[in-house]
Amino acid sequence: LNRRLAEFGTTIFAEMSALALSTGAINLGQGFPDTDGPEEVREAAVRALRDGRGNQYPPGPGIPELRTAVAAHQQRRYSLSFDPDTEVLVTAGATEAIAAALLALLEPGDEVIAFEPYYDSYAACIAMAGGRRVPVTLRADEGAGRFRLDLDELRDAVTDRTRLLLINTPHNPTGTVLTRAELAAIAELAVERDLLVVTDEVYEHLVFDDAEHVPLATFPGMRERTVTIGSAGKTYSFTGWKVGWVTASPELVTAVRSAKQYLTYVSAGPFQYAVAEALALPESYFTAFRDDMLAKRDLLSAGLEEAGFRVFRPSGTYFVTTDIRPLGETDGFTFCRALPERAGVVAIPNAVFYDHREEGAPFVRFAFCKRTEVLQEAAKRLGAAFQ
Numbered sequence: 001l002n003r004r005l006a007e008f009g010t011t012i013f014a015e016m017s018a019l020a021l022s023t024g025a026i027n028l029g030q031g032f033p034d035t036d037g038p039e040e041v042r043e044a045a046v047r048a049l050r051d052g053r054g055n056q057y058p059p060g061p062g063i064p065e066l067r068t069a070v071a072a073h074q075q076r077r078y079s080l081s082f083d084p085d086t087e088v089l090v091t092a093g094a095t096e097a098i099a100a101a102l103l104a105l106l107e108p109g110d111e112v113i114a115f116e117p118y119y120d121s122y123a124a125c126i127a128m129a130g131g132r133r134v135p136v137t138l139r140a141d142e143g144a145g146r147f148r149l150d151l152d153e154l155r156d157a158v159t160d161r162t163r164l165l166l167i168n169t170p171h172n173p174t175g176t177v178l179t180r181a182e183l184a185a186i187a188e189l190a191v192e193r194d195l196l197v198v199t200d201e202v203y204e205h206l207v208f209d210d211a212e213h214v215p216l217a218t219f220p221g222m223r224e225r226t227v228t229i230g231s232a233g234k235t236y237s238f239t240g241w242k243v244g245w246v247t248a249s250p251e252l253v254t255a256v257r258s259a260k261q262y263l264t265y266v267s268a269g270p271f272q273y274a275v276a277e278a279l280a281l282p283e284s285y286f287t288a289f290r291d292d293m294l295a296k297r298d299l300l301s302a303g304l305e306e307a308g309f310r311v312f313r314p315s316g317t318y319f320v321t322t323d324i325r326p327l328g329e330t331d332g333f334t335f336c337r338a339l340p341e342r343a344g345v346v347a348i349p350n351a352v353f354y355d356h357r358e359e360g361a362p363f364v365r366f367a368f369c370k371r372t373e374v375l376q377e378a379a380k381r382l383g384a385a386f387q
């Protein structure tokens, strides 16, 4: 393994999912739903396979039907207009979109500002692209019950070498949804310092309570400097299909496509037809999906609170971050490695998402995109283990 990747080893998701399998514990670690997305979307994939649509290399930028559906979604929801031919790119999941964007846009030595804790592929992809990551820590605000961005710290992190801001809202793993005011400040900073922005909005449909998802590309001066990333895996509960997309200006899409064509060349064909149909589902699909996750958030959060965790009830995503110090614990790694034996549950130590590991040490993430009875059982086990 070369020096750029040596520090990354095996992803925590593989390690913890393997632990779940070997111990038979309930896996609230890796974020994937335990029920598949809509039946009619699965049928659409089967039809595409059977009819021979997409079984050979589809077009490099993605099939026109899907690019059109992505553009229509951005228009309908956010009043953002994108030309499906020049401003939309289909990728092999959001993961490839992140990799291709960073590989395409960074020069060696360029600095990339990302919030920490950050989704684990960010650090690895910045490294593969030869960039330097500059983390800005989201800090636990116990009074507000959320992890908060310090805008002054963000401003101070920008240097003459900063090329790009890598934003994620709703945010994995903290569940923070950036407010309109925070986003406006980020947008102003990007314009003032002439920065590119890559914004990972894969949880755009999972926002709760009073929170609102506002795409960064809607702010003044942002459309032409922003690469926005979405994912069918997250939005339609088909994480195994690996269909994602990018919307951006023609120049930025062309750049990202240049990298994508040498990573995967194209993304799996039949699934693209199915996701094009999924994007045309009525609004009620998104509402039902969100309401279902909201009920699950509350179920698991209540169980964790009862077991003695301090819970940061998320405003978005399907993850809940907890503080284990009220349980008399201080190290999330040790805690998560012992949790399957102790409680029959698997969780993720947030420290892996930090450069400043000590900042993340007491935080542990649980995924709640699981069936109600599974969450009930997990809550019961945690309650029993931490009497």
Ligand code: PMP
Residues within 6 Å of the ligand: 031, 092, 093, 094, 095, 096, 119, 168, 172, 200, 202, 230, 231, 232, 233, 234, 239, 242, 243, 244
């Ligand atoms: N970004 C974030 C913030 C994520 O949590 C994930 C995990 N699914 C991804 C990107 C990757 O998405 P995909 O499965 O579409 O590659």
Ligand code: GLN
Residues within 6 Å of the ligand: 011, 013, 029, 030, 031, 032, 172
């Ligand atoms: N995004 C999911 C998570 O955060 C899964 C990521 C993965 O397996 N690479 O758990």
